[in-house]
Amino acid sequence: xxxxxxxxxxxxxxxxxxxxxxxxQSGYQxxxxxxxxxxxxxxxxxxxxxxxxxxxxxxxxxxxxxxNRDRLRGTLELEDFADCDLVIEVILxxxxxxxxxxxxxxxxxxxxxLLLSNTSSLSVTQMGAVTKRADKICGLHFFNPAPVxxxxxxxxxxxxxxxxxxxxKKFALSLxxxxxxxxxxxxxxxxxxxxxxxxxxxxxxxxxxxxRDDIDIAMKLGCGYPMGPFTLLDYVxxxxxxxxxxxxxxxxxxxxxxxxxLLRRMxxxxxxxxxxxxxxxxxxxx
Ligand code: CAA
Numbered sequence: 001x002x003x004x005x006x007x008x009x010x011x012x013x014x015x016x017x018x019x020x021x022x023x024x025q026s027g028y029q030x031x032x033x034x035x036x037x038x039x040x041x042x043x044x045x046x047x048x049x050x051x052x053x054x055x056x057x058x059x060x061x062x063x064x065x066x067x068n069r070d071r072l073r074g075t076l077e078l079e080d081f082a083d084c085d086l087v088i089e090v091i092l093x094x095x096x097x098x099x100x101x102x103x104x105x106x107x108x109x110x111x112x113x114l115l116l117s118n119t120s121s122l123s124v125t126q127m128g129a130v131t132k133r134a135d136k137i138c139g140l141h142f143f144n145p146a147p148v149x150x151x152x153x154x155x156x157x158x159x160x161x162x163x164x165x166x167x168x169k170k171f172a173l174s175l176x177x178x179x180x181x182x183x184x185x186x187x188x189x190x191x192x193x194x195x196x197x198x199x200x201x202x203x204x205x206x207x208x209x210x211x212r213d214d215i216d217i218a219m220k221l222g223c224g225y226p227m228g229p230f231t232l233l234d235y236v237x238x239x240x241x242x243x244x245x246x247x248x249x250x251x252x253x254x255x256x257x258x259x260x261x262l263l264r265r266m267x268x269x270x271x272x273x274x275x276x277x278x279x280x281x282x283x284x285x286x
Pocket of ligand 1 (some may be wrong): 049057059122142143144145146147148149190191194226227232236240241281
C-alpha cells in the first residue's frame, strides 16, 4: 500500500478549503489549487482564520499553528500535483468540468497516485471512465463543515479496486473521520436519506402547513437535530441541495426527489443560503 505524504486538493471553496485545512492539520503536506488568485486567497484566508481561532481557543499551540501553516501551500497550477500521492477533487458539481479535470490530472499525476472526488451528486464512475486509472478512483465525500463533521463516505465504483478502498478508508481515519462505504449510486447514503427530508420541509412551507421558524424549531427540539431543515438548507447551500436532488431524481425518477418549485426559483434568484447572504433566512447583517 502506497504511503500518503502529500495531498492535493482541487478547489478552495467552502468544502475544498475545509478539506485542505483538515489534511494539513492532520500532518499531510497539502497543496490546494484554485482557478484564480482571488478565489485562492479567499480559501487560504478562510483556513488561516480557522487556525487562528483554534489557537486563540487553546486548541492549537503556537508551534502546531506554525507547522500547519508550513504544510499548506496554494497554487494556480495543476502541474503542482505531479508529486502528490493522493488528490481530492472539490470543484463545482458540473460533469463537463470534472471530466476535463480528471483527463488532465490523469496525465499529470504519478501512475500510482489516487484520484478521489468529493462529489455529492455526480457519478464517480463517469469521472473514472475518462482516465487510465479507474481502479485508483473513488469518491471521498465530506460533510459541511468539513473540519468538524466526522463522517466521510467512501464511494466505490465498479472499477475501484479493494486496495484503493482500503487506502481511502485508512486516509479518512488518519483525518480523524469515520468512513462508511457506499456504492456509486446517486445520493450515496446520506443525501439519499437527507434530500427527501429537506424537500418535504420546503413543500410544507410552500403549502402553508407551518411557518419556517416553527418547522425549524420543531425538528431541532422534537428530534434533537443540531439545526432545523431551513437553517441546514441555508448552511449546505440551496444550489448544492438542488444539484443533489436533480441528480437523484434523474437516476430514479422518484417524485420524492423532484425539486420543489420554490427551491428552483430561489436558486435562479441567487438566493443560495448563507454563502450568498440570503436563503430561507437573511444573513446580510451577519
Ligand atoms: N470550521 C471549523 N470549525 C468549525 C466550523 C467551521 N466551518 N463551524 C463550527 N466549527 C467549530 C466551532 O469553532 C466549535 O468549536 P469549539 O467546540 O471548539 O468551540 C464547534 O465547531 C461547534 O460549533 P458552534 O459552537 O459554533 O456551533 P454548534 O455547536 O451549533 O455546531 C455545527 C455547529 C457543527 C455546524 C452544528 O450546527 C451541526 O452539526 N449542524 C449540522 C451540520 C450538518 O448536518 N452538516 C451536513 C450537511 S449535509 C452535507 O454537507 C452533504 C452534502 O452533500 C450536501
